[in-house]
Amino acid sequence: MQDETLTPAARPIRSRLASLRRHPLALPAALTVLVAVTPLFLASSYHYRIAALVLIFALACLGLNLLMGYAGQISLGHAGFMGIGAYAVAIGPAHLGLPSWLSLLAGAALSALVAFIVGRPILRLKRHYLAVATLGFGLLIAIVLTNEAEFTGGPDGMAVERMQLFGWTAKGTVTWYWISAITFLLGAKLALNLIDSPTGRALRAIHDGEVAASVLGVDVARKKLAAFVLAAVYASVAGSYLALFNGHITPDVAGFLRSIELVAMVVLGGMGSILGSLVGTAVLVVLPQTLTVLHDYEHMVLGLIIICIMIFLREGIVPTLAAALGARRS
């Protein structure tokens, strides 16, 4: 619209740049380059560990962002699905003799099933009511994981066997960086595919107007459920990775604070932004680590930074910066 203000010569270059940015492979390519280049800046095993954690949580946030940022439905119990995934790879090998990779898939399938069953009645609720219902669901999972001590080790948690694939053992921070990186890229690509599909358009339509969407033939309840199940699978796989990476797991993985943290990551990075899922996670994982130099003031400063980000970058980090960048360019 504001292209008239440009000089005629500048227009083609700008529009070519803009169309390059809009190209469907632009973001996947950028993300690939990002995770490929990041190791150049990782000096120690500790750095790799933080980077792998960022990618694992970003994977969970991708799914939650599909639910929150696209379909417009909140889940305050999403860590519950991380818990299911995490304990699947712990219990599967320990109690059932299943290989880790199969336990991971079984955990994802179980999460999908649980989401499907729980989601049907829960997703009829809206806003605060949905928030409270999902919160209850998350608490329920955490309580089950704590109380079924015979299987889960109770509050102390349990050890998780290393994942083995064809005789190769997945261990070490560098290995897990690459495993999480590749899975994150795959997850991001699937999410981007979905957004640019009939289902994705239906979800975004539901976010902006359920009535209008239903009048256009969108089965609102079914699409919301699909987003919920999908988000559960993302979280479950992330939970499995977290358990396999750490080698030990406690019910905290499914706890209320974890759920809130996931929501904060999505909102901070930007609802409805795939890149935002990564950026929001990076901020909330890396920042507490760097702020430890402040000792006693660590949590206070972290809180202040989050508040400031939300005040000054209201739409989340990525969408706000993208809008500012777009406005400056045109």
Next chain:
Amino acid sequence: MIVLSTDRLSISFGALRAVDRVSLEVEEGLVFSIIGPNGAGKTTLFNVISGLYVADEGRVLIAGEDVTALPPDKLARRGLSRTFQNLQIFFRMTALENVMVGCHRHEATGLIADLLHLPAVLQQNRRSRERAMAALARVGLASMADQPAGGMSYGALKRLEIARALASEPRLLLLDEPAAGCNAVETEEIKAIIRALAADGVTVVLVEHDMRLVMNVSDCIHVLADGHTLAEGAAAEVRNNPAVIEAYLGVHGTREAALAVG
């Protein structure tokens, strides 16, 4: 052929009988208008027909099939589409994407296919995009396809809603006050669009307060007052019907009007 008919359709909200035994029949390919004073029950009738409200009594039939109490998305799949009096736009999507949602009832890809972007999905996306572009062109918005809907003018949004409804290729299009809040120029544009739709054989049911527009485009006019049917007929018949004039102007106003005219 009768595309839409209602049979003694009624709905109450508490003590208020908003729609009271309304029966109407809409012929295929015609522009059928529903008019009446504020609060006559026009939009409520629309909401019952399009499945947003469930009727207390009576039936709704589309092409002879009983569709009473079907949810809106099922009705949409049977070819009913509508617009809203107070805009229901997907503001975070572009104009084109808004209209592509209108294609939803023709899109038949599954969740897994969508996630994997199977060739069928890409083909579907292409088809929906073409269909949506054609619908945008029909309402004169083709040049704004890539604009975010949130930044468009009110008049453009009114037309965008029509394009979105058209993209579903409805056999029956319900327009709820398409010209409400539009200026004279925008109203002319809406009028031209309705005319063009009628010429293309789309059956249009119109609720509208702008009488010039209604009288101009309608083949048949159905008048509601206090939830029940007052009259039905061609523009000229309805305009001269004393009961209709009285409903709009009141008994006193009618006398004044008669004095003024004559």
